[in-house]
């Protein structure tokens with residue numbers, strides 16, 4: 182699929198990603214440096230090679246700036262990666278397994294806790310976004326630091342246990358956070374596997390080409406330099422770029438889970454009481470696909486009823502006059518082609534679109550600003566009103582079709598007349614001129630079965 186890069190328009194989300202990326206980039210660099218040293222490069226040379234990104238960026242200085250910027254929030258440290266010497270003459274599958282086990286351990290030590298931290302912060306950030314929107318507070322330009330100071334008195338939890346201890350999370354919220362974290366953990370493991378594969382492939386290639394260990398080591402980096410278009414999928418830079426896609430997409434997903442989770446109880450209640458239906462408008466996202474979906478109205482449903490492989494409310498048995506599109510926490514397009522995309526956030530890699538709650542009576546989506554806004558003047562359009570109220574027994578009876586004469590059935594407030602196919606068009610024309618007449622129903626059409634045969638059963 183084509184990649185649509187988008188950037189979050191909420192500052193605290195951009196910053197979360199900025200830190201996570203910097204940390205992971207530095208970690209991936211350290212892994213390649215350690216591999217180079219294991220292959221025989223001097224530490225000095227290995228670092229020198231890793232520091233210089235093709236083109237402009239001085240990696241080390243870049244990382245330092247970001248780590249300094251966030252040092253009051255994050256204290257993650259990256260230790261040296263120093264695997265046992267890689268002897269290229271003796272790289273048996275067993276030795277590779279050993280190398281990989283060492284890398285796995287290093288990875289887990291450095292990545293597990295920050296992944297959980299990001300899941301927690303991303304989720305809490307989503308909850309705050311919901312909070313800010315509810316209170317009509319400006320939030321898009323708030324920094325991560327400000328949010329933590331203002332909303333968490335400077336101390337924001339960084340693991341899931343602490344979140345549950347400190348905050349009164351509903352079960353649905355716990356489930357949403359757990360699921361979002363599982364998805365992050367899965368993608369983090371996938372990245373680990375890609376890095377292992379990339380190192381082994383590069384080194385094996387060097388061995389096959391009869392290169393010396395030092396040459397292979399420098400290939401790990403120099404290939405990067407020769408690979409300005411990043412076509413080699415096994416370079417350090419490709420690994421770092423892949424990571425950027427993961428962090429961006431996963432942070433959007435966990436943020437969105439945090440946005441929607443507080444509404445899940447209402448969404449569940451709305452199945453019995455449609456007055457509680459919770460609507461959202463899809464906002465943000467800068468790619469063509471997202472632009473074409475801007476302002477789409479959707480309704481939140483509990484995940485438990487969205488199991489049938491459909492996003493249609495109707496197909497879930499919910500008839501809603503305002504929209505037929507259901508969303509639920511964790512809805513995604515994984516494995517779906519673009520033409521089959523569902524309306525969800527994120528809908529594609531790098532997607533930063535989000536759902537904004539909307540009260541259809543008092544608010545509207547303004548395509549000019551791309552935001553949900555209060556209606557200022559008298560309402561220009563009011564969504565079609567349907568009677569949602571619970572019907573009593575009598576009303577239910579009244580709604581059922583009932584035979585009231587020869588070829589006549591009443592259903593609700595309408596009266597229908599069964600007519601032969603030959604006279605249907607004439608009767609229809611007559612009815613169009615005078616709609617007080619019974620509504621003609623063609624005896625050979627599908628409506629006939631639905632209305633007249635149903636009425637005879639009563």
Ligand SMILES: [Zn+2]
Nearest residue numbers: 466467468471
């Ligand atoms: Zn998009």
